[in-house]
Amino acid sequence: MPTVWFIIVSVMIAAYVVLDGFDLGAGIIYLFAGRTTDDRRTILRSIGPVWDGNEVWLLAAGGTLYFAYPQLYASAFSGFYLPLMMVLWLLMLRGIGIELRSHMENPVWQGFFDVVFCCSSGLLAIFFGAALGNVIRGVPLGSDGYFFEPLWTNFRLGPYPGILDWYTVMAGVVALVTLTAHGALYLTLKTDGELGIRARGVAMTVWPVQVALTLLSLVATWFVRPSIKENYLAYPIGFLIPLVVFASLVMLRVATGKGKELQAFLASCVYITGMLVGAVFALYPVVLPASTDPAYNLTIYNASAAHHGLIVGLVWWTIGMILCVGYFVFVYRMFRGKVQLEGGGY
């Protein structure tokens, strides 16, 4: 049963990154791709009806994590106290940036919220990448299952690292680049004209960097956590994951080159999912590795809620998920196609 919830929580986090990833990415390239007021309104309209729903995946994943692994939730959230609070502030700024901008036609007002939206999107991507980096690298868990990480120590690895060291900074940059490409591909899909061409240009330019960083991150992860190979060696089917990752990268480039917008965007979704699945596959059954002593690792067994609660949860989670998929299909269908500025609504 803890394994089932491990999969469920991983799926929800992946859904969050894929979905909110494209509106974060749209935010990252917002100032660059959106040169004119109309461009910017088009970008906002392309994510306007869906960004809030996408962000709910973060809340729902958080809630599900809390429910399934209270010990992990308690330990990780208090241990990552400072960066999480900053993430919250960024999420707030980003939310008001998107939603309040359109309430006044004043260029100073809009210019301010443009910058807020763009910067908070970029910083959030970096923070989320660094967070994942921390989970892979391990945190200084004590024997009581708690830790508190400072923002940085000496930027090196070791039993007592900070939130930011060279590895997690690299993970942050990988996330930034990945989501930039992801957002660019989404905008290519959803907009046309100059804006669409510019967005496509971003995706093409970023691609070599993305490939290089993917390779670098694999090598670095191997170096930082040699134990990641254990699961892969035990279950060689896992080697399919890096294959899928690279295949999707190639696919992404080819499809973008040929102007197959939907294929390119889907390839980016597969790429992101593949990267996350690769990490999760390597970690299982550990959910939060200890940099201090492997005996202090939090695993799906010592961090999960009791059996009865997990069974009950499976019932309502399934019902909730069916409803949720229904809403999403409905909303995305309502707002399908390229964004047009004329006509009401977003």
Add this chain to the structure above:
Amino acid sequence: MDSAALVHRLHFAFTITFHYLFPQLTMGLAPLIVVLKTLALRRNDETYTQAARFWARIFGINFVIGVVTGIPMEFQFGTNWSHFSRFAGGVIGQTLAMEGMFAFFLESAFLGLFLYGEKRLSPRAHWWSAVAVFLGSWLSGFFIVATDAWMQNPVGYSKAADGSVQLSSFWELVLNPWAWWQYAHNMSGAVITGAFVMASVGAFYLLWGKFEEHARIFVRVGVIAGLIFTILQVFPTGDSQGRMIAHKQPVTLAAMEALFDNTPGAPLVLIGQPDVAQRKIDNPLVLPKMLSFLTYRRWEAEVKGLNNFPPDAWPDNIPLLYFAYHIMVGLGTIFIAVMVVAALLLWRGVLFRSRWMLWILLLSLPFPYIANTAGWMTAEIGRQPWLVYGLMRTSEGYSKLVSAGNGLFTLLGFMGMYTVLAILFLFLVGREIENGPVAQPAAAH
């Protein structure tokens, strides 16, 4: 209390108090907007459509602030109250996760359609999107109240070997009697806020002499809803809530009333200042025997006083609890009076000309917010010194590794951020009210 415990309590208290200013209007306005949209559909009248659109614009601004200030609440269970989360997550993780799965997805999916999809949808489909947003916000309210109700009256759990509590009965958790009375009381309170805000804005336009056709709708809907829910707020919801406290948390009841001695035929204190050191009330103004009657339905029943309980079982801030409770009850009583008089004038057909009453409605705007806040303070301060009643003390629940300095750093950060949000909110809503219900909505994005 060492200072880290204090900082973590203030952190949660500040962020939740500020946050709840917004959802109460969201949950209160949502059903009223559905009423306006229903009337618009039934009567095929453009004025009602414009009225609904106007409130949807205010709802939208209010919702954004509610969402962005709500996200930190879920996080803070883990960041600031990690020992509590580890202890109780096996139970309340259920209700909190269900809020995400059932309420947030529903709300967020249909909010975009409701706010910006009016031209894409048929009137009936748009009406459904308003209903979906209403349902989503009310479901969200239920899961949060059910979580708090479990902390007030823990049910459906068993103790695990590692000292944590785990779910033993899902239905006991969601059917917790505390949850249902508290939910009814809380949602009624939210509708009161919505009703007063709507009536107040209507009164403002009538006094101003602008948008009078819309204003009459606002006042009428606000006063009728206000009359119904101010009465429901006291009876049966408030009354049942009070008797539940008397039954399950007798020490809390004694502290709310600042009743120190066991008293047969206990009076209800209207005004007075508790003096905890001397264990008495200064300058009391009382209704004799009323407390006994309200609590036990017998004039001579004995109500247990604080002296009956060891001081370490007393709520740790009795004066604040006492005042929060009395402000809530006092305002609740005044609300009934305001709404009864306004409804009489409405019935007689003179309300829209009674400038004095319109002034009262206009100026009453902040008070439902105060009463709702005071009500939650009563519930939460009244539960002290417990975090989970009878199971975990507040002093045991906070994150021991997050120092007072780190907690204060982020508390100050939130204060700064929320000041900005408050200014933006008041500015934007003020503009919407100034522009009035006839104005075309600003081009969304």
